[in-house]
Amino acid sequence: MRDTIFALSSGAVPSGVAVIRLSGPDVRKAVESLCGSVPPARQACVRKLKDPLSGDLIDEALVLFFEGPASFTGEDVAELQCHGGRAVVARILSVLSDMRNLRPADPGEFTRRAFHNGRMDLTEVEGLADLIASETEVQRQQAVRQMGGGLGQLYDAWRGKLIHMRAMIEADFDFADEEDVPGSVADQVWGEASDLVSEIEDHLIRSKSGERLRSGLQVVLMGAPNAGKSSLMNAIAGRDVAIVTDEAGTTRDALEVHLDLQGYPVTLVDTAGLRETSGVVEQEGIRRARARGAEADLILWAREQDGPGPYDPVAGLKSDTELKIPVWTVETKADLETLPERDSSGTTVVIPSSTVTSTGMDGLLSKLSDFVKETISIGEAPLATRQRHRHHLDQCVSFLRQGIQQSHLPDELRAEDLRRAADMLGRITGRIDVEDLLDVIFRDFCIGK
Numbered sequence: 001m002r003d004t005i006f007a008l009s010s011g012a013v014p015s016g017v018a019v020i021r022l023s024g025p026d027v028r029k030a031v032e033s034l035c036g037s038v039p040p041a042r043q044a045c046v047r048k049l050k051d052p053l054s055g056d057l058i059d060e061a062l063v064l065f066f067e068g069p070a071s072f073t074g075e076d077v078a079e080l081q082c083h084g085g086r087a088v089v090a091r092i093l094s095v096l097s098d099m100r101n102l103r104p105a106d107p108g109e110f111t112r113r114a115f116h117n118g119r120m121d122l123t124e125v126e127g128l129a130d131l132i133a134s135e136t137e138v139q140r141q142q143a144v145r146q147m148g149g150g151l152g153q154l155y156d157a158w159r160g161k162l163i164h165m166r167a168m169i170e171a172d173f174d175f176a177d178e179e180d181v182p183g184s185v186a187d188q189v190w191g192e193a194s195d196l197v198s199e200i201e202d203h204l205i206r207s208k209s210g211e212r213l214r215s216g217l218q219v220v221l222m223g224a225p226n227a228g229k230s231s232l233m234n235a236i237a238g239r240d241v242a243i244v245t246d247e248a249g250t251t252r253d254a255l256e257v258h259l260d261l262q263g264y265p266v267t268l269v270d271t272a273g274l275r276e277t278s279g280v281v282e283q284e285g286i287r288r289a290r291a292r293g294a295e296a297d298l299i300l301w302a303r304e305q306d307g308p309g310p311y312d313p314v315a316g317l318k319s320d321t322e323l324k325i326p327v328w329t330v331e332t333k334a335d336l337e338t339l340p341e342r343d344s345s346g347t348t349v350v351i352p353s354s355t356v357t358s359t360g361m362d363g364l365l366s367k368l369s370d371f372v373k374e375t376i377s378i379g380e381a382p383l384a385t386r387q388r389h390r391h392h393l394d395q396c397v398s399f400l401r402q403g404i405q406q407s408h409l410p411d412e413l414r415a416e417d418l419r420r421a422a423d424m425l426g427r428i429t430g431r432i433d434v435e436d437l438l439d440v441i442f443r444d445f446c447i448g449k
Helices: 027-035 086-097 109-116 122-133 137-147 150-174 185-215 229-237 280-294 361-375 387-405 411-429 435-442
Strands: 004-008 015-023 045-050 057-066 077-084 102-104 217-223 255-261 264-270 298-304 327-332 349-352
Touching (some): 004 086, 015 086, 027 077, 109 122, 109 435, 122 137, 122 150, 217 361, 229 255
Parallel strands (some): 327 349
Antiparallel strands (some): 057 077, 255 264
16 A cells, blocks of 8 residues: 556557556656646646656657545545556556556456545445446446445444444443433334344345346356257347257357346356257256256246156256246247247246247347346345355344244343344445455456546
8 A cells, every 4th residue: 555556557559549557656746757747636637658767758648647645546546647658658557567566456456445545335346346347337327326325224224223223222321320211122122123134135135136246147048959049149149159050069168148128137058958968968968058057047948849848757857836937938940930938837937939041030039138137126225236245144134033022031131143144235235344354345447546
């Protein structure tokens, strides 16, 4: 944190404009060495960038200075918006490297400094990472909402309630004789704790949509060999993703393609054909196919008309009722114009289609889009988006339930469950004891962010 860091924060060069960012205690000195003077804070100024040793003119750039703590990192920050030629950028980075106390930034180090300086909590950091990685419009919307601090504010509010509950219990047994301490405080506190458990559990149920949106809905193509799965995948993806031949068992491993269906992310997975076989490689492919099917949000069961259904004993696939996964039967190689509606089970859809004539493909894509929208319904409320959030929320609920149910114990011991529950919420936002998590969270950030 005592070093001043720098990095190319814009995209790869060459480009029209390149942005080089600096942050740290020696930013003013670095800017003065390059430009001769530091521009007024938050005012874009054109400056000539010169090598402080040789005096050579490197480039003419737009320079901005942000005085800490009113900056992204909470430190003094500068941005050099120069021309994006490889030689220009390389020379500026080389000059900065030669300056004392300056070094290239590690991946995510600018954001990490923003966290350490209290400019962002961990949920906002993760929202920023999701925004950078977002591939669809709805993913972007969710990431912006999380980056805005809504999720962290919700968890901080819950943590504040728990801290207040604990304070009330301690006041009850520390100052029981004082007139301004209300009676039966413990009974009121544990009633509030029970309400909070219900609130967190409801949040966890709704947050399944947030997790699905972040990772993408898993749609798995399954069926017998030569049922048309690979052709169907290519037709849905709109390009040649899978190899299509008349030879049975062409697909041996799971093949993925990422789609954007009206702003929603979908991962479409082609799998090996399911059948009895003695081939070791094909057996492994079938095992993987069944494993992906068991984890799917939707199974598209491809078959020719009158071909084996999804409950065929050779396939070994459990019913969608047992798996609690919807299964749509897609009849490939068909030339029908009408699409049957959902059947009485509410889960299985039979969709005739032809990848040759494109019959039924528009209807299938439309149904897929509707299914994704219904499954991922995020609304306006902030949602947990990562397994890390879910784990700590589950732990928080567990500690609260433990305190609520153990009414036979002294209040001093039950108050400890409130403290541990509050700590679980604090670990989500990074308020307490998260040093062991930081390397994991920041390792996937790009350099310069």
